Structures are given as structure tokens and as C-alpha cells.
Amino acid sequence: MLTQTDKPLFRKPAIFAELKNIIAAESTRNGGVSTAPFDSLNLGGSTTDKPDNVIKNNHLFFNALGIDFEQVAKSHQVHGAEILTADKAGRYEGYDALITNIPGVQLAVTIADCTPILIFDPARKAVAAIHAGWRGTVQQIVAKTLAKMQDSFGTAPEDCLAYVGTCIDECSFEVGEEVAEHFQSEHKRWDNDRNKFFIDLKKANADQLLSAGLKKENIEISMFSTVLHNDDYFSYRAENGTTGRMLATIGLVP
Template identity: 35%
Template sequence: MFNAVHTNDLIIYKSSLLNSRNGIYHGFGARVGGVSNSPYNTLNLGLSIGDIPENVHKNRELFFQALKSDPQQFAQGVQVHGNTIQIVDHPGTFESTDALLTIRKNIPLIIKTADCAPVILFEPEQEVIAAVHAGWRSVVKGILENTIRIMVENFDCEPEIIKCAIGPSIRSCCYEVKSDVSSRFPDDVILWKNNKSYLDIPKAIQLRLIDQGIQIENIDDSQLCTACNEKLFFSHRRDKGKTGRMMTAVYLT
């Protein structure tokens, strides 16, 4: 279950599945409470997409303050809709990376989204966290399987106890896709309305996690659609590319 936590003027979504554990701090950001102007209003956290850099830096300060973390000390990937996972032992920016993993404390792993699903994974025994940028391309290319394989093979994680939280993303209510996309997914994650097909990406993620041995009760889906909720979320699809980016952050404490 996801809860909206109001911190100053920001809204941070938290999964009760991750909140209930010690040793981890996390949040899925929304668009409210920042200083940017339209179409990046207001809490745009993405640089190099047309917003004024000073505003983005101010927004990042506000976001990391809400996450009780240092705005300079995070790890992020240059997201390319691929299937590469980076094992992180220091803050920084990592080329061509859509998933990050760490066992180090106090290094926030950051995912930037505006429709793609941010996914957090946590193995409480080995104290391993991972954050995944799960758009349809990365999901099809096996980024979730790659992440879980590294957790198991390199860090002795048990899939049965891994907790997963799937954050706000575009959902089947809004995510119309053509056959070039729908044909890559199983029938039970494609919805048909008026001869148009819609992709349920959180469900596709869920099925792949279960295939890897994750227990269904250890998967938390936000149920939040970025495209439906214009006041709360940026949506690349709804805003035709002219929009901001939200952040998801997770770190070990």
C-alpha cells in the first residue's frame, strides 16, 4: 500500500512494504512543491530537458531535504531504456544505466521518470537495495531479471524475501500502444477498448518479478497513473514530451 506523505509543500509517496522495515529510507516523488515554471511546474528534477538549471537545483534541494538526504551525494544512471545494472559503491553518474544496486549506507539510488515505472527492490537479510527504471523497452530486455540475478549471484539474496515497490507510472487506463509494443507482452497485460490496445506495465513488471521467485505479497503496486493525475505527476505521453521529471530515491541507513 502506498501513502502520500506531505513534507513542506512536497508530496512523497511511500510503500508500506518498505516503510515497515528498518535500515532503509525511500520515496517516490510527485511534481508539486517546487519552483519551476510551466511546463516544468513545479518540482522538475531533470536537468538538460529545457528547464532553468537554477530552478532544478533548488528543486533538488527541496526533494533531498524531504528525503533527509544530501542533494550532492546520490548515484544516478544516464538512463537509456537498456538492461544494464550498475553496482554502486560511491555517489556519481553512471553511463548507460537503467538499474542501480548498492550495499553501502547513505548513497541514495536515484531513478528519474515521467511515465516509466520506478521500481525499488530490497533484500532485508543481506541489506541490498536496487532501483530500476522500468520502461517497456527495459522490461522486455530483461532489466528486472538482470537485477534479481545480480542480487542473488553476487550478494546471496533470497528471492523469497525480496520486497518490491512499483511506483507511479502510466497505466492501462492511458497507455495506448500499437502492435509493435503489445506483441512483445503476454496477452494478460494487454487491455482492449474500442479496438485499441493498452499496456498494463505494472502488471507486466509484477509477472516478471513473480517468475523470478518474488512472492506476490512482497510486491507493492502504487496503483497511481502518471497520465491521469495531471496535478500530481509529469507525464511524457500526456504532455507530448514537454514536461518535467520526478525522482525516486532509496538508500540504506
């Protein structure tokens, strides 16, 4: 589980916490300079927050991790399943997963209800950061990312450690049949009272990790929810689309 302190700027997944050769963290909404409704650590540029605030917040977050913002590689995400092999830092377009084996390139994905997944291969020294909304989840973006790591770096999934991060939880992710039909029965629940389905994105993505070959004991799943813990995390759904964004990040130490 993650260690919670009073209003932290970020939380580090426990599964990576003792490792000295990577930096991995998930931001909260705390400790930034943005005002409502983006209060306060809004790290997302695709909002109507003041751009200067977003830049200051990014520097605050990455500096707190001991990372120069110029080291960061991230992409404008499109809820797809395209994977970028990032050989240098920068801003990219159209990718929802990034992988690298280059120390000093800090991968990051933006989140505000969708599921972040961070992967570390300690044998081949490679990392991945994945943004999995419901569309990316049904497109098997986690499985595809691991396959890409195998092809690119020789990664063996059984060697990997993974974190399934903070997102909208099953009890809050109410969907219609047009979305639910894309999910297997073990990842959805019908609610007779609400006449709706509920989707478990955390389990769906964790099961992709298991199916790809990761060991169950090498997978950590966040205890937090963007909706249930909305005082600590941004939630696009709970805040009716007008809110900030968090980042999940992982990188090899130079």
C-alpha cells in the same frame, strides 16, 4: 497502499514505511521552484528547464528525506537493461538499474511515465532502483536486476520486498501492434473501439518479480497513475513531451 496527504512533496511506499534501515520514496510534481511547463518539482536534468531550478529542486527533495544530495547515485537512462553496481555516489551514463549494498549511497531513477521499481533485500542488506519503460520491461530488466543482486550480494528473491511505482496505467498506455507484439497476452488488451492495444506495465513488471521468486505479499503496486493523476505527477505522454521528471529513490541508512 500509499498514504496520500494534501499536495505532498513525495510519497513513501507503505511496504517500506516501517523500516528504519532504509530510505525510500517517490517524488511528486509538488513543492518545487520550476515554472510551467515544468511546475514545480522537476528533478530531471534532461529537460529544457533552467538547470538552477533542477538543482534547487533536487536539494529540496533529498533534504526533505534527510539525505545530502552528494550521497545520490543516478544515471542517464537509455531505455535499456544495463545494471550498475554503485559503490559510490555520482552521475553515471547508460544504466537503467542501479544496485548497491553500501549504506549512504542513495540510488535514484528518473521517471515520467515509465515504471520505477524499488527492491530491498533485508537479509543481505542490499537495494535496487530500476527504470522500466516498455523496452526495459520486454528486456526483463527487473528479472536481470534480481539475478545481478543474487550474483553480487547473495540475494534470495523470496527474502525481498518490492515496490512497483507510479507510471502510465493500462487504461492510458495505448500502443500499436509493433509495441504490443513484444508483450505476453496477460499484459496487453485489444480495444476494438480504438483499434489499438493497451499495455499494463505495472502488471508486467510485478509478474517479473513474482517469476523471480518474490512473494506476492511482499510486492506493493502504486495506486497512482501519471496520466490520471497528472495534477500530482509528470506525464510525458499526457503533456506531449514537454514536462518535468520525478525520481524514485532507495538507499540504506548509514
